[in-house]
Amino acid sequence: MSLKQVPLHHVHQQSGAKIVPFAGFEMPVRYTSDLDEHNTVRNAVGIFDVSHMGEFILKGEGALELIQRVSANDASTLYDGKVQYSYLPNDQGGIVDDLLVYRISAVEYMLVVNASNIEKDWNWISRHNTGQVDMVNISDGMCLFAVQGPLAAKALESLTPAKLDSMGYYTFEKTDFAGAANVIVSATGYTGAGGFEIYVANEQAEGVWQAILEAGKPYGIKPIGLGARDTLRLEMGFNLYGNDITDETSPIEAGLGWVTKFTHDFIGADRFKQQKEQGVSRKLVGFEMIDRGIPRSHYALSDADGNVIGEVTSGTQSPTLGKGIGLGYVSTAFSKPGTDLFVNVRDRLLKAQVVKLPFVKK
Amino acid sequence: MNFPAELSYTQDHEWIRIEEDGTAVVGITDFAQQELGDIVFIDVTTVGESLGKGDVFGSVEAVKTVNDLFLPIEGEVLEINAEIEKSPELVNSDPYGRGWLIRVKPADASQTDDLLTADAYKELVGA
Numbered sequence: 001m002s003l004k005q006v007p008l009h010h011v012h013q014q015s016g017a018k019i020v021p022f023a024g025f026e027m028p029v030r031y032t033s034d035l036d037e038h039n040t041v042r043n044a045v046g047i048f049d050v051s052h053m054g055e056f057i058l059k060g061e062g063a064l065e066l067i068q069r070v071s072a073n074d075a076s077t078l079y080d081g082k083v084q085y086s087y088l089p090n091d092q093g094g095i096v097d098d099l100l101v102y103r104i105s106a107v108e109y110m111l112v113v114n115a116s117n118i119e120k121d122w123n124w125i126s127r128h129n130t131g132q133v134d135m136v137n138i139s140d141g142m143c144l145f146a147v148q149g150p151l152a153a154k155a156l157e158s159l160t161p162a163k164l165d166s167m168g169y170y171t172f173e174k175t176d177f178a179g180a181a182n183v184i185v186s187a188t189g190y191t192g193a194g195g196f197e198i199y200v201a202n203e204q205a206e207g208v209w210q211a212i213l214e215a216g217k218p219y220g221i222k223p224i225g226l227g228a229r230d231t232l233r234l235e236m237g238f239n240l241y242g243n244d245i246t247d248e249t250s251p252i253e254a255g256l257g258w259v260t261k262f263t264h265d266f267i268g269a270d271r272f273k274q275q276k277e278q279g280v281s282r283k284l285v286g287f288e289m290i291d292r293g294i295p296r297s298h299y300a301l302s303d304a305d306g307n308v309i310g311e312v313t314s315g316t317q318s319p320t321l322g323k324g325i326g327l328g329y330v331s332t333a334f335s336k337p338g339t340d341l342f343v344n345v346r347d348r349l350l351k352a353q354v355v356k357l358p359f360v361k362k
Numbered sequence: 363m364n365f366p367a368e369l370s371y372t373q374d375h376e377w378i379r380i381e382e383d384g385t386a387v388v389g390i391t392d393f394a395q396q397e398l399g400d401i402v403f404i405d406v407t408t409v410g411e412s413l414g415k416g417d418v419f420g421s422v423e424a425v426k427t428v429n430d431l432f433l434p435i436e437g438e439v440l441e442i443n444a445e446i447e448k449s450p451e452l453v454n455s456d457p458y459g460r461g462w463l464i465r466v467k468p469a470d471a472s473q474t475d476d477l478l479t480a481d482a483y484k485e486l487v488g489a
Contacts, residue, residue, distance in 0.1 A: 227426050
């Protein structure tokens with residue numbers, strides 16, 4: 001399969017970014033330094049090009065009904081301008097994808113999905129669309145820039161009439177932005193650092209990108225690669241589809257019970273209700289290294305005697321904490337914060353401890 | 363990128379220098395550190411062991427990746443650079459100097475003869 005490029009590929013290349021394959025795209029993984037980029041977002045403001053993400057518009061009288069059928073959170077609680085985190089369960093007890101649901105109006109919604117799942121999600125939702133909902137895949141026509149960090153609102157405020165400072169978390173506005181019309185400015189993100197996600201049509205994207213860099217200059221804005229995006233999300237304990245949640249993982253095991261709402265009927269609801277009531281045999285937990293070492297995806301987790309009790313799904317050295325952190329599935333008996341675990345790092349058992357998420361408190 | 367002429371290089375992006383006392387110092391190249399990005403941990407568990415040429419003597423962990431470290435020659439691993447245990451970023455900032463990785467007692471000092479020269483390594487990495 002040939003790799004796709006984001007519309008601003010040439011801009012990232014010119015700025016000297018290291019480009020790697022990710023989710024079927026050639027993506028900037030690092031512009032200068034992962035650690036510097038990470039700290040820039042935690043302490044100031046940075047901008048990510050995450051245009052590989054997918055966007056679907058669902059329009060028509062049956063749009064809400066379709067979303068309610070395919071997603072586990074309760075989209076009927078949304079109002080115009082409100083965003084919701086949710087996931088698409090499959091019919092085998094696993095997860096098709098996790099996503100954001102935007103209510104544009106009572107009869108129009110935007111779904112934002114993971115790049116690697118665009119086609120799978122499209123087919124899955126289409127299969128459950130009984131015909132009356134107009135679905136449009138606008139992924140190829142849209143850029144998505146995440147402007148993240150404590151100084152994001154200040155960095156962007158000169159570019160838009162929207163009141164960024166007072167925008168509620170998980171709300172959005174369609175507004176003018178850096179000379180472009182109908183830009184969606186959304187108070188969302190994947191870093192835990194605060195900030196906004198900007199959805200703009202390809203034709204206006206480069207101008208908007210440059211305007212953001214210019215307006216953010218006094219605040220020290222820098223372009224940030226996917227390397228830092230991963231360490232930032234992991235410090236918050238946010239799931240990554242493909243690592244921590246997959247077609248095979250139960251959302252209840254994954255800790256997605258909070259977005260599994262039995263106030264409506266959806267695919268897999270009965271199974272998940274039962275899991276919630278009866279408990280699950282394994283759980284996704286966060287753990288911090290006590291011994292020196294870095295957990296990585298697929299390393300085995302064991303008890304003190306070396307009996308395997310689970311597996312790491314994501315891991316890194318936390319730039320903020322200066323120690324190894326990870327997510328992994330463990331037998332429920334080992335899932336309580338404070339429990340000791342051992343990570344098999346190159347055939348050595350290194351001590352770690354289950355902790356409450358997020359790893360880095362806001 | 364910088365590839366000092368007095369060092370010998372491997373295809374696995376290590377460099378080696380034979381010291382006056384007959385021991386050898388091993389590190390990773392400027393190219394390697396740049397490709398890896400920020401290095402956060404050097405894990406060497408083979409101090410005191412005698413290893414063959416090309417054997418894994420440890421791992422270098424960057425933010426996103428783990429890579430094996432290969433011994434350029436046959437010999438005994440004498441010590442790890444204590445400074446990089448506390449400050450692994452030295453491997454990025456000074457890969458041929460304060461960021462050296464291990465000291466080795468070579469089984470035979472002439473082994474570096476079949477390693478790459480700086481020019482040959484430069485060509486290998488297209489620099």
